[in-house]
Amino acid sequence: MRAAAFILSTAVFLSAGIGGAAAQERDAAILANACMSCHGVDGKSQGVIPALAGQDAREMAQLMKDYASGAVKGTAMNFIAKGYTLDQIDAIAAFFSARK
Amino acid sequence: MTSLTRRNFVVAAAAGATLAALRPARVFAQARPRVVVIGGGFGGASVARWLRRTDDGIDVTLVERNARFVTCPFSNLVVGGQRSIESISFGYDAVRRAGVDVVQDTATAIDPVARRVTLQGGRVLTYDRLVLAPGIQLVWNGIEGYDEAASDIMPHAWQAGPQTLLLRRKLEAMDDGGLVVVAVPDNPYRCPPGPYERASLIAGYLKANKPKSKLIVLDAKETFSKQPLFQEAWKNLYPGIVEWRPKSQSGRVVSVKAREGVVSTEFDDLKPAVANIIPPQRAGQIAIALGLDEGKGFCTVDPRTFESKVAPGIHLVGDAIVPGAMPKSGFAANSQAKVCARAIVSLLRSRPVEEPILLNTCYSYAATDHGFAIFGAFRPGDTGLIVDIPGTVGTSPLGASAQDRALEARYAESWYSNITADMFA
Known part of the structure; x- marks a missing residue:
C-alpha cells in the first residue's frame, strides 16, 4: 500500500513535468481550499485540528487513504476522505506539503 | 429607505425575462476586473478574501451594513452563558488589509444591465461580476x-x-x-x-x-x-x-x-x-427584490460557479441559495464561497471553470x-x-x-x- 502510494505520487510529479508544477498546484487548490475551513488557511491550524502545512506528502496521502479504507479510525476524516480519488488525495497532499 | 421592498428597491432591468437574456459584457484585457460583493458574513467575507487570495489583480469591493460581524456559529454559547458576545464578533480590518475595499453601507439599487450598484450613501459601484451573500431574512x-x-x-x-x-x-x-x-x-x-x-x-x-x-x-x-x-x-x-x-x-x-x-x-x-x-425564513431581501428566488424563497444557482440561474453575472452563496444536499451552514457558505471565488476568477480570466468538491462539518x-x-x-x-x-x-x-x-x-x-x-x- 505504501509502495503503491509512492509510485502513484511519483507518477503525478512526473506527469506534471517541468513547468507543470504551477498548473498542478492550481488544479489542487480547488480541492485543497475546502480543507482549510477546518485545517486553517494554507494548512496552518490553531488548536487540536492537525496542521497540514509542510507535512510529508507521502505520509499525509497514506493517512488519507487509511482513513478512507477505515484502516485508521478518526472522526471527520473517515467520512471526508472517501470523497476523493487516489490522484486527488496525492495532489492535495503535495499542495499542503509545499506550504511552509 | 433602508428596507428593500420591491417598491423602493430599484431594479433597472425590471423583468426577470430581461435578466435571463443578459450576458456579462466582455472584460477587456487591459482593465482590472471589478467584483462587488454584497453581505459580509460567512459567504460574502469568504468570497472577498478568496478572490484576493486567488488573483490580486482583481478589484474587490465588499458592501456590509455593519461595522462588526457576529457569528451565528458559537452564538448558542452566548445564549447559554458560556461565552461572551465579544468573543464571537469580528471587524473588517484584516479584510481591508487583504486589499478589499470594505464599504459600510447598504445597497439600494442594482442595475444588472449597466452592472451598477447604488448605495444608500450615494456611492455608485460598477462591476464585472456581482456576488450576493445576503443570508436569510425572517418571515x-x-x-x-x-x-x-x-x-x-x-x-x-x-x-x-x-x-x-x-x-x-x-x-x-x-x-x-x-x-x-x-x-x-x-x-x-x-x-x-x-x-x-x-x-x-x-x-x-x-x-x-x-x-x-x-x-x-x-x-x-x-x-x-x-x-x-x-x-x-x-x-x-x-x-x-x-x-x-x-x-x-x-x-x-x-x-x-x-x-x-x-x-x-x-x-x-x-x-x-x-x-x-x-x-420560517427565506433568502435575504436583496435577492428576493431582484426576483432571483423565482418566488420560491431561495435562489437556484449553478453548482460550479454559483451564478444565478436567473441573472447571469450575479452569483449567490450561503444561506440564500438552494444548496441541494448541503445544509444551510456557515461552513457550507465558506466552502461555496471558495468555489465561487475561483470560478469568478476563471470566468474573468477566460479559463475553464474547475470541477469542485465542497465540504461541510x-x-x-x-x-x-x-x-x-x-x-x-x-x-x-x-x-x-x-x-x-x-x-x-x-x-x-x-x-x-x-x-x-x-x-x-x-x-x-x-x-x-x-x-x-x-x-x-
Missing part, C-alpha cells in the same frame, strides 16, 4: 402574531447580535422553576442542528443555576439533524429538563400572543417564562465539554444541484466515551478559530 407573521415587535418580547436570536443578548438576559431574569420554550420551524432554515444545540446549552444553564426549570422544544418537524446524538445527550446530561415535542405531538407553533406571553401549537396554549421563537455542543458533528463531501450533480458523494455523509458515533465527546468539543473550538481566521484574520 414575519409566518407564525401568526410573530412580527418584529413580538421578537422584542420573544426573541428569535437567529441572527446573532442584540437578539442573542436579549435571549440571554431573559434567561438570566427568569425565576427558578420557569418554563423555557424553543420553537423550531419546518425545513429549510439556517443551521439545521442549531435549535437543538441551543436547547442543550440552555438546559446546561438551567441545570446549574435554575434546576427546577424545564425546557420544551416545540418542533414543526418529525425528525431533526443529529437527533440520536442530541437525544442521547439530553438523557445523560439533562434528565427531566429537556422535552422534545414533534409536530405529531402538537409540536408545531401556529401563533403567538407576545404581549400576553402565549405560545400556541395546533392543540395547546403554553405560557412559558421565556419563549425563543425561531420563525457542523459541530454541535451539548455541553462545553460534549461535542459531536455531522460531516459530508459534495459535488455538482447531474441535475444541476449539489449532491453528496456516497459514503461521505455521517455523524459522530452514538455511545462514544466522555473523553471522545470532550475531544470533539475541542475540535469544534479549533474549527471555529480556523474558519473565522480564514475570513477575518
